[in-house]
Amino acid sequence: MPYKPTGFSSHDHDGCIAQGMQAAEAFCAAKGLQLTPVRRRTLEILLQAHEAMGAYDVLARLSQDGFGDKPPVAYRALAFLQDHGFVHRIERLNAFVACARPGADHDPAFMICRSCGKVAESELSGSGLTASARESGFVIEQTVIEAEGLCPGCQP
Amino acid sequence: MPYKPTGFSSHDHDGCIAQGMQAAEAFCAAKGLQLTPVRRRTLEILLQAHEAMGAYDVLARLSQDGFGDKPPVAYRALAFLQDHGFVHRIERLNAFVACARPGADHDPAFMICRSCGKVAESELSGSGLTASARESGFVIEQTVIEAEGLCPGCQP
DNA sequence: TCTTGTCTTGTTATGTTATAACGTTCATTC
DNA sequence: GAATGAACGTTATAACATAACAAGACAAGA
Ligand SMILES: [Zn+2]
Ligand SMILES: [Zn+2]
Ligand SMILES: [Zn+2]
Ligand SMILES: [Zn+2]
Numbered sequence: 001m002p003y004k005p006t007g008f009s010s011h012d013h014d015g016c017i018a019q020g021m022q023a024a025e026a027f028c029a030a031k032g033l034q035l036t037p038v039r040r041r042t043l044e045i046l047l048q049a050h051e052a053m054g055a056y057d058v059l060a061r062l063s064q065d066g067f068g069d070k071p072p073v074a075y076r077a078l079a080f081l082q083d084h085g086f087v088h089r090i091e092r093l094n095a096f097v098a099c100a101r102p103g104a105d106h107d108p109a110f111m112i113c114r115s116c117g118k119v120a121e122s123e124l125s126g127s128g129l130t131a132s133a134r135e136s137g138f139v140i141e142q143t144v145i146e147a148e149g150l151c152p153g154c155q156p
Numbered sequence: 157m158p159y160k161p162t163g164f165s166s167h168d169h170d171g172c173i174a175q176g177m178q179a180a181e182a183f184c185a186a187k188g189l190q191l192t193p194v195r196r197r198t199l200e201i202l203l204q205a206h207e208a209m210g211a212y213d214v215l216a217r218l219s220q221d222g223f224g225d226k227p228p229v230a231y232r233a234l235a236f237l238q239d240h241g242f243v244h245r246i247e248r249l250n251a252f253v254a255c256a257r258p259g260a261d262h263d264p265a266f267m268i269c270r271s272c273g274k275v276a277e278s279e280l281s282g283s284g285l286t287a288s289a290r291e292s293g294f295v296i297e298q299t300v301i302e303a304e305g306l307c308p309g310c311q312p
Numbered sequence: 313t314c315t316t317g318t319c320t321t322g323t324t325a326t327g328t329t330a331t332a333a334c335g336t337t338c339a340t341t342c
Numbered sequence: 343g344a345a346t347g348a349a350c351g352t353t354a355t356a357a358c359a360t361a362a363c364a365a366g367a368c369a370a371g372a
Binding site: 140 | 276
């Protein structure tokens with residue numbers, strides 16, 4: 001069943017924050033991972049923002065909340081969240097977004113509006129790429145799929 | 157006709173350098189663009205390397221050749237080449253590669269070996285992404301498609 | 313209990329990537 | 343021969359990211 005991206009449309013945002021936190025809690029509990037205060041707060045910040053944030057922006061929020069204010073504090077929390085799929089990195093923006101489909105095992109793709117900066121998470125296409133990889137003997141482990149353009153609200 | 161990536165296999169490299177330079181010259185002549193010495197040399201450097209290079213690595217080569225040694229020198233030349241499709245940026249690596257299909261109007265995809273660092277240019281798949289974009293009203297202008305994994309020579 | 317090891321957080325310091333802003337040169341155009 | 347615009351170079355700074363070390367928490371095992 002196709003996933004309907006919510007990035008550009010209004011939605012129950014409180015619900016999607018709660019859902020994201022719950023998914024992370026459940027996952028960590030199940031796997032014996034430590035969702036510590038910094039990590040938890042970092043995820044909350046990204047879920048609340050519901051847009052891509054730079055590591056230093058996240059860091060500023062964290063330090064406001066009494067956590068450390070040095071880059072590694074943010075980068076480490078983000079790395080943890082990223083490693084376990086709660087957060088994705090947007091290479092094109094050097095920024096991070098909370099996963100829009102927490103819990104689902106997926107290979108995300110993104111649409112990035114160059115006008116308003118909003119980012120929507122979508123599904124992986126793959127097809128042509130995997131075919132080309134197979135043909136050349138390349139083994140794909142991870143993919144970066146990011147489309148840049150104009151979101152519905154930013155078109156003339 | 158499908159494009160056969162040469163990134164991971166041996167090939168007529170002198171030929172591919174010459175072809176890349178000729179394509180750029182022809183294109184610039186046709187469009188009235190200035191393929192100035194720095195720009196030309198920057199493209200040569202990337203074609204010769206035949207792998208992704210960071211802007212500062214390119215800059216080091218340029219300055220050896222008597223060009224400026226400050227970042228904007230490299231970034232500007234790279235931006236020109238990128239704007240006209242002679243060079244692609246690899247977001248995942250914060251690096252640049254010469255286009256493997258100079259002259260062809262294309263939307264590139266890349267395979268990046270995490271072991272040896274080689275990068276092969278391939279074709280765009282799109283499909284799933286364009287479908288998702290259409291559904292949500294997003295207008296795609298550019299895509300970043302980068303697969304990371306192991307090239308044929310680096311597999312166990 | 314004491315010790316040992318692992319994990320987490322924090323700090324200092326530094327490294328890497330990228331751009332803003334300004335001045336100069338040179339060719340084109342009026 | 344002034345005005346315009348493109349390209350290049352410089353200075354300075356911004357933005358992004360990590361290496362390396364110290365200290366506390368806590369559990370496993372001697
Ligand atoms: Zn996701
Ligand atoms: Zn928009
Ligand atoms: Zn080649
Ligand atoms: Zn390899």
